[in-house]
Structure formats: structure tokens, C-alpha cells
Amino acid sequence: DHTRVKMEKIAGDPHSDFINANYINGYSKKKAYIAAQGATAVTKNDFVRMIWGQKCDKVIMLTNLFEMGKHKCEKYWPEDKSEMFGDLYLTVEDESVRANYTIRTISISKIKLHVQSSKINFQDTSKHRFYQYHYTSWPDHDVPEVNDLLDFLYTVNKRPPHSDRPNIIHCSAGVGRTGTYIAVDICLQDCKKTGNVDVIKCIKELRDQRKGMVQTSVSFLSF
Numbered sequence: 001d002h003t004r005v006k007m008e009k010i011a012g013d014p015h016s017d018f019i020n021a022n023y024i025n026g027y028s029k030k031k032a033y034i035a036a037q038g039a040t041a042v043t044k045n046d047f048v049r050m051i052w053g054q055k056c057d058k059v060i061m062l063t064n065l066f067e068m069g070k071h072k073c074e075k076y077w078p079e080d081k082s083e084m085f086g087d088l089y090l091t092v093e094d095e096s097v098r099a100n101y102t103i104r105t106i107s108i109s110k111i112k113l114h115v116q117s118s119k120i121n122f123q124d125t126s127k128h129r130f131y132q133y134h135y136t137s138w139p140d141h142d143v144p145e146v147n148d149l150l151d152f153l154y155t156v157n158k159r160p161p162h163s164d165r166p167n168i169i170h171c172s173a174g175v176g177r178t179g180t181y182i183a184v185d186i187c188l189q190d191c192k193k194t195g196n197v198d199v200i201k202c203i204k205e206l207r208d209q210r211k212g213m214v215q216t217s218v219s220f221l222s223f
Contacts, residue, residue: 019047027186043074060181078092101155102132143180175212179213183199190202
């Protein structure tokens with residue numbers, strides 16, 4: 001509970017501060033990541049609300065919406081160009097499809113009703129832009145091609161952050177692929193800095209912050 005992400009409560013709903021997500025420390029930065037469960041039909045609007053509340057620059061998605069006939073994650077970005085999620089208005093400004101991943105530039109506007117002279121108008125009160133990096137070639141309970149994952153990591157990390165806010169990382173449950181991605185990112189930084197990598201120590205620290213991180217022994221082999 002000490003690492004869980006607490007959202008701003010919605011008026012009249014005392015439980016609306018909960019979402020299945022935890023802050024995770026990076027190699028040299030506290031709360032460098034948020035490890036999160038993927039959006040579901042029930043939590044889709046909350047997931048978008050978390051992105052808005054955290055003002056994250058980057059959201060890294062490591063699962064497809066459907067895999068082997070199973071629904072793995074709800075789509076939390078517009079089906080078309082723009083869509084409402086609760087009181088948040090999302091617009092896909094750009095989409096770049098690569099061999100193993102897709103990069104989307106998405107803006108969020110908070111919408112408020114403004115009543116004047118018996119007319120109801122919608123007003124944008126503020127806007128936030130984030131980049132979604134959607135890795136599409138990572139099989140569930142397995143590992144991706146190492147060079148493909150490293151290329152993806154490089155692409156994510158080379159974009160300079162606009163703030164010191166954490167990156168949101170998610171797959172379906174937010175522990176397997178999510179934990180592996182974060183562990184690889186931390187261990188690569190450790191290797192560059194010290195020339196050594198302690199994978200077991202890294203994963204233990206991740207599991208102290210979110211239960212179940214890096215689920216299978218196969219995931220360990222990706223290192």
C-alpha cells in the first residue's frame with residue numbers, strides 16, 4: 001500500500017482514489033515508473049484519469065488488445081480520431097506504425113459544462129499531451145526478440161522528457177511483461193554506470209514495490 005498510486009477522489013465516491021497501479025523506483029530516480037494493470041471495461045475511464053492526474057509524458061503498453069483469442073486490455077484511446085472518456089476528451093494527433101511497435105501522440109482535454117442563458121456549452125479547461133509507445137510483438141508468458149526490445153527501449157528513452165513525472169508501464173496484469181521491461185531498463189542503466197548487473201537484487205526490489213513483478217522463469221532468461 002505504501003507504493004500505490006492514489007488518484008484524486010471524485011465527489012461522492014470515497015473509493016475513487018483507487019487504481020491497480022504502483023510507483024516503482026528507477027536506477028537513480030524515485031518514482032521513475034508507474035506499473036499498472038491494463039485498462040478493463042470497468043476501469044477504462046479511471047486509467048485515462050490516471051494519465052491525466054499524473055501528467056505523464058509517456059505511456060508504454062506491452063500487450064495487444066487481444067492475444068490468442070483472449071481480451072487482454074481495453075482500448076483507452078479513441079476508436080476514431082477523438083473520443084470522450086468520462087469528462088476527459090482524447091484526440092489522437094499522430095500515429096506512426098513500425099514493425100514491432102506503434103507510437104501515438106495523444107492529447108487530453110478536461111471538459112466542463114458551462115451554462116449561460118439557458119445554453120449548455122462544453123469548455124476545455126486545460127490540455128495535456130502524452131506519447132503512447134505500444135509494443136506489439138511481445139508474446140504473453142514468453143520473451144520478445146532481444147534486439148527488438150532493445151530497439152524499442154532506445155526509442156522510448158531517446159525522447160527527452162518534458163517533466164520529471166513517471167512513465168506509466170502496463171501490460172495486462174501489470175506484473176509480467178511490465179516487470180520485465182522495467183527490470184531491463186534499470187539493469188541496462190546499472191551496466192552502463194558500473195559495468196555490473198545484479199538481476200536478482202533488481203527483481204527483489206521491484207517485487208517489494210509491486211507483488212508478482214516478473215512472473216515467469218522465462219522472463220528471467222531475457223536478461
